[in-house]
Amino acid sequence: MAERSTAAVDVADNSGDEPLAAQAAKATADGVEPQDARQAPDQPMPESDGERKAAAPTAAPELHSGHKLARRYRLEECVTRLDGFSSWRAMDEKLRRAVGVHLLPADHPRARSVLAAARSSALLGDPRFVQVLDAVEENDLVYVVHEWLPDATELTAFLATGPMEPHEAYQLVSQVAQAMTAAHREGLSHLRLTPGAILRTSTGQYRIRGLAVNAALRGITSDSPQRTDTEAIGALLYAALTQRWPYETDAYGLTGLPKGVGLIPPDQVRAGVHRGLGEIAMRALANDGATASRQEPAFTTPEELSKAVTAMPRIRPPEPAFTAPPEYQHTTYQQGSYGTPRPGAVTTAVPVAPPPPPLQSPTGKALKWGVAALLIAALGLGSWQLADALLDHIQGGNSTQNQPPPKDDEAPPKKDPVPLTIEDAEEYFPDGNPQNLDGVRASYDKDESSHWRTKSFNDGPDLRDYKGGVGIVYDLGSEQEVKAASIGLKFTGDHTTITLYAAKSMSSSKPVSSMDKIVTGTTSDGTMSLTAEQPRKTRYVVLWMTAVPKAARTEFSQAGYKQGITDVKFSG
Numbered sequence: 001m002a003e004r005s006t007a008a009v010d011v012a013d014n015s016g017d018e019p020l021a022a023q024a025a026k027a028t029a030d031g032v033e034p035q036d037a038r039q040a041p042d043q044p045m046p047e048s049d050g051e052r053k054a055a056a057p058t059a060a061p062e063l064h065s066g067h068k069l070a071r072r073y074r075l076e077e078c079v080t081r082l083d084g085f086s087s088w089r090a091m092d093e094k095l096r097r098a099v100g101v102h103l104l105p106a107d108h109p110r111a112r113s114v115l116a117a118a119r120s121s122a123l124l125g126d127p128r129f130v131q132v133l134d135a136v137e138e139n140d141l142v143y144v145v146h147e148w149l150p151d152a153t154e155l156t157a158f159l160a161t162g163p164m165e166p167h168e169a170y171q172l173v174s175q176v177a178q179a180m181t182a183a184h185r186e187g188l189s190h191l192r193l194t195p196g197a198i199l200r201t202s203t204g205q206y207r208i209r210g211l212a213v214n215a216a217l218r219g220i221t222s223d224s225p226q227r228t229d230t231e232a233i234g235a236l237l238y239a240a241l242t243q244r245w246p247y248e249t250d251a252y253g254l255t256g257l258p259k260g261v262g263l264i265p266p267d268q269v270r271a272g273v274h275r276g277l278g279e280i281a282m283r284a285l286a287n288d289g290a291t292a293s294r295q296e297p298a299f300t301t302p303e304e305l306s307k308a309v310t311a312m313p314r315i316r317p318p319e320p321a322f323t324a325p326p327e328y329q330h331t332t333y334q335q336g337s338y339g340t341p342r343p344g345a346v347t348t349a350v351p352v353a354p355p356p357p358p359l360q361s362p363t364g365k366a367l368k369w370g371v372a373a374l375l376i377a378a379l380g381l382g383s384w385q386l387a388d389a390l391l392d393h394i395q396g397g398n399s400t401q402n403q404p405p406p407k408d409d410e411a412p413p414k415k416d417p418v419p420l421t422i423e424d425a426e427e428y429f430p431d432g433n434p435q436n437l438d439g440v441r442a443s444y445d446k447d448e449s450s451h452w453r454t455k456s457f458n459d460g461p462d463l464r465d466y467k468g469g470v471g472i473v474y475d476l477g478s479e480q481e482v483k484a485a486s487i488g489l490k491f492t493g494d495h496t497t498i499t500l501y502a503a504k505s506m507s508s509s510k511p512v513s514s515m516d517k518i519v520t521g522t523t524s525d526g527t528m529s530l531t532a533e534q535p536r537k538t539r540y541v542v543l544w545m546t547a548v549p550k551a552a553r554t555e556f557s558q559a560g561y562k563q564g565i566t567d568v569k570f571s572g
Contacts, residue, residue, distance in 0.1 A: 063103065068093075069143055070136065073101060084108050085217055089148065095437075098148040099133060102217060103141060110219055111142040117216035118144040124186055125455050127433055127467060128179035130199070130209035144213060147432070152199035152207065156252050159195055159239055166274035167317040169240040170309070172198070173233060173280065175206040177306035180229050182458065183211060184302055189225035191215035193232035195239065195252045226301040233305060234284025241277055242269040246285055276312050280305070417484060417571035423477035426506050427452075428542050435470050443472055443565040451490045454548060456560030461495065461547050471544040473506045474568065481535040481572040482518055485543075487528040490564025493549030497522045500530060502538035512544050524549070535572060543568065 063086070067075045073090045080087035085104035092099045104111055118135035125131070134145035155172070158164065164172065176198065180190065190197070192214040199207045215221070222228040238246040245254040246263060257264055263285060266278040279296070284305055286298035299305040422444045427434045435454045442450035452472065459466045476482075482502070489496055501515035518541070519532040548563040 063088075069101070069141070070138070073099060073143075073145060075101065083218060084110075085114075090145075092145075098150065100146045100148045102144040102146075102213070104143075104217075106137055106140045106142050108142070110216060111137070113219075114144060114213065114216045115142055117212035120188055121211045121213055124183060124188060124211070126179065126182055126458075127431075128175065128205075128207055129183070129211050130207055131433065132213065146209070146213075149199055149201065149207065149432070151202045155195040155198040155200065155206075155236070155240075158200065159243055160253050163243040163270060164240040165318055166241075166277060167315050169237060169274070169277055170312075170315045171204070172206055172240055173237045173277070174306070174309050176208065176233055176236065177302050177309055179206075179208055180233065180302040181306050184226055184229070188212050189215070189222070190229050190232070191220050191222055191225060192218070193229055193236065195236065195254075198236065230284055230299050230302050230305055233302060234281050234299075237277065237281040238266055238285060241266045241273050241281060244269055246281075274315065277315075280308055280312070283308070420476050420480050420482065420570040420572050422474050422568070422570065424475040424506075425472055426508075428471040428473040428506075428508050428544070430508050430511050431468055433467075440472055444474065444568045446567060448488055448566045451488075451564035451566040453490065453556055453564040454545070454562050456557040456562045457548070458560050461549060461561050463548065464546050469512070469544050469546040471512075471542055472565065472568075473503055473508075473540055473542045474570070475506060476539050476541065476570065479537055479539045480570075481537050482532070482541055482570055483535040484529070484531040484571045485519075485541075486567075486569045486571075487530070487543070488566035488568070489523075489526050489528060490566055491549050491551040491562065492526050493524055493551065495522055495524045495547055496528065496545065496549060496563055497547035498528055498530070499544045499546065500532075501542040501544060502536045503540040503542045506540055512542060515542060522547070541570060 063075060063078075065076055065078075069075070069090075072092060072094050074093055075088045075090050077089045078086055079089060085102060085108070088101045088103065090099050090101045091097075102114070104114065108114075115135050115137060118132045121129070122132035122135065130147045130149065132144060132146050134143075136143055136145075163169075176193070180193070183189065188211060190208065190211050192210060193208070197208060197210050197214065199209060201207060235246050238244070239252075239254055243254060245251045245256045248256050248259045250256045257269075263282070266281055267273040267275065283296055284299050299308065425440050425444060427437050427440050429435070436452050439450075439452040443452040454470050457463070457467070463469050482500070485500060487498060497520070499512070499520035500518040501512050502518055503510070503515050516536060516538075518536045518538075519530045521528055521530045543565070545563060548561050550561050551559065551563075553559040
């Protein structure tokens, strides 16, 4: 199904005591069918009639639009009904957002493995994957809730329009390979990396849906999961370069390769293919004797593939095409064709009547006298006002002669900062991925032992490189002049950067680029004090964090780049 959404909840946080690798092993258990890594993705293993009867799945639950799960998720549209499970687009009525839901009976032979796979995927908490939001068994049903991304487009749709430019194909294979490398480090595999599992957002980022869950729903396993996912990434790159599926069967709207000729290098399928990317695709797909043109060894893991892509010379994006403006077309009048006689034509002079003298009619004469009267009245009024102003100036000068001059060293008294009360707060997440929705109140409850926390990230301290930032929007109850802030931080170290913005509402739909900046600061200590040069009048203040330090594992999250807010105070 089209697993697209706008947000996630903290079930996707990097937390939990059980290692992700152990949980991923559960996601490929409970008597599911293995998939040979050498087969094309999505090609089922042949089975006998007896095997089909033994593996017959429980019928998918008969639910309808409008049904509610946990008094929260309202089913709206069934998009898939297959192999004993169904997939739906639903509405999270608590957070007022669209979500996706997989449903299957609790007695389904793969129900346990689906739950285990969903919970393992949720613990990864990597924003490059479509996040699992909930995984629950209740009322004889097992359901998995995941993000729904309305602004994202499947890779299938892009490939239907033609092959990709080398730079875009490079971005695809680079981002997908890096994401799968991170997943395999935690013992998680996908096993169904198809064009339908890759989504491209409106910002050009690629996100992968169905990590571990899609394979568990269909009972797919592999003896060599890293090789299976590596070959699938190669197939995606091959399709992006050639608009052909690198197997003999047609799939995902793409034509397969000719039968009986084996794997053909991309530059022999389509002229102009980038040589380096073509060789990367061949080495990822290399199998049963098929190798790249330079006889280099095949990739066996996504990490090997990712390193080879990183080592390639930089592929520049295509230059923007500027269309030359059309040549200026003179009108017929400007070109002089009006009044220009045709060759051989006889011209006749047309007499032109002289214009009448200006303002000689009765109306013109009345207008002249009216304007003159207005000018006389304006001159008289101006003279009277000037005389009155001069008289006031003379009298005022006499009255102030006896007053002592002001002292130069007297300065206006300074106002003491006034504490501002925070009435309410919500998490601010313009990218649709919240950090800790239920912990926002802990950031201003005046209790330093409690805190709001971010997730743990692995891609470095600067959140702008891969997420943009994380933050909270505070409601001061009414418009106040915000001058300064004191922010308590959970973790110290190099370094934390925070910027305050004046917002018009508590909504996360507006980016910080559309707001007025109040003040910004950076610290490595446990407290950050910010003071603006000029106070800003606003009701809503966004605390936007763009850099976080590296911290050790805690009871709530794993080691990584993260931060927590213990206490926020504003003053004006």
